[in-house]
Amino acid sequence: MPQFFSNKRLIVLLVSIIILVALIGTSMKERDALTMPEQFFKDSIGWLQSIFYKPANSVAGLFESIGDMKDMYEENELLKSRLNEFVAVSEELKTVKKENADLKSELNIDSSTGLSNYQTFHANMIARSPDRWNDLLTIDKGEQDGVQADMAVATPDGLIGKVKNVQPFSSTVQLISDVDRTNRIAAMTQEDNNVFGTIEGYDTEKEVLLFSKIPVDTKVEKGQTVITAGNGGIFPRGIVIGEIVDIETDNVGTTQTAYVKPASDLYDINNVMIIDRGAQNVNPDEGEGEEE
């Protein structure tokens, strides 16, 4: 057996550790955009990934739908009975919406600048980081389709994360379960008297989000729904985040922290909605056309 670490090899090892530290240091910094080669690699591999992901997903979907088949009759009955309810509610919604618009125009509020005004467009997930340390998804819409960094990403159930990096034809989504200091969301409870706070991270053991900075004298209860508050600048108001499952007073005793169970399943994601708050320079139809 040759000598395990000769002097030369030891030096190579030390140099490569130094390079490793330097590389991690530079790539950990807050970056506005990725470098050109990174974008190129991510885009071309994203295209290959979508070739693999889509058939696998449809096979999995087929098995799932066979499994669902036996519940379908009962579900259908239930849905039919709910349909009448739906008609009534949608009529009511229409009148309320109209009334709201009338009142707003009477008060001279421009409806396009509201906190809860946003547009969505759809994208498909094409890959996910296999090591669970980084909770990143790749989706098949990029800068060409109007995606920009920091846009909110949701499934029909609720918020799942935000766009971290954009490439021309694909983008990377950081999930809310990713442990990151900068991953903060202004949130509030959806009740008569709104309680405001911040989502400040994720507890990987309990699989809950930490909804903190709630003043100690305000009352929050288990089962309340938490939504985005919209005053953080990035996210619009009204995207469902999750439901409060537990409440704890902090050590100091001035604020309390609620544990919020995310409304959307963070592992069973297929189609996502990208939520664009600006909505001026995005034409969703154009994005659809380019994909064909």
Added chain:
Amino acid sequence: MRRFFLVGTLFILFLLEGTVFQVFAPEQYGFDFQLIPRFVTVVVIMIGMVLSPAYGVLYGVVFGLLHDLIYTDLVGVYMFGMSVAAYIIGYLSKVFHLNWFTTLILGLLGVTMVEFYVYELFSLINVTDASFHSFFYSRYLPSLLLNGIFLLIVYYPVKRLLEDLSESRRQENQAKRRSFL
């Protein structure tokens, strides 16, 4: 030709880790443990054992860098981890007579090195806050089982491919030497 085949196989394994495997990942079906596919790492370590440690380092750098660029946003973590693991296991393997059992043990040792190194590094720079207990039981042990099974499945085809590759390389070298003389 065989070399392209090896690179192609590694690349497809790399894509499978992030796409097809994620569709069937156990979390989707409500299980509590995580299965982390380290298919590329396993094959790179086998390259280090069968071909030579230097080749293990080369493939480790290339595919580690690819992993860093695509699946994480920190460059260098897997590049360093995979190549160092392939190098150390490549040298260790010279002590043993390689059969399926020693390859399995050494391969899993390499995967263990990569897993522990990545966990320690990511806890150090706050990418994760998982406790060692949960890392060990709900992540490391199930993943070890998965990668062990994977190694046993691909052991014979990959070994054959690598031995063919090293044989053809040896013959090339001999031919070169002969023509040089």
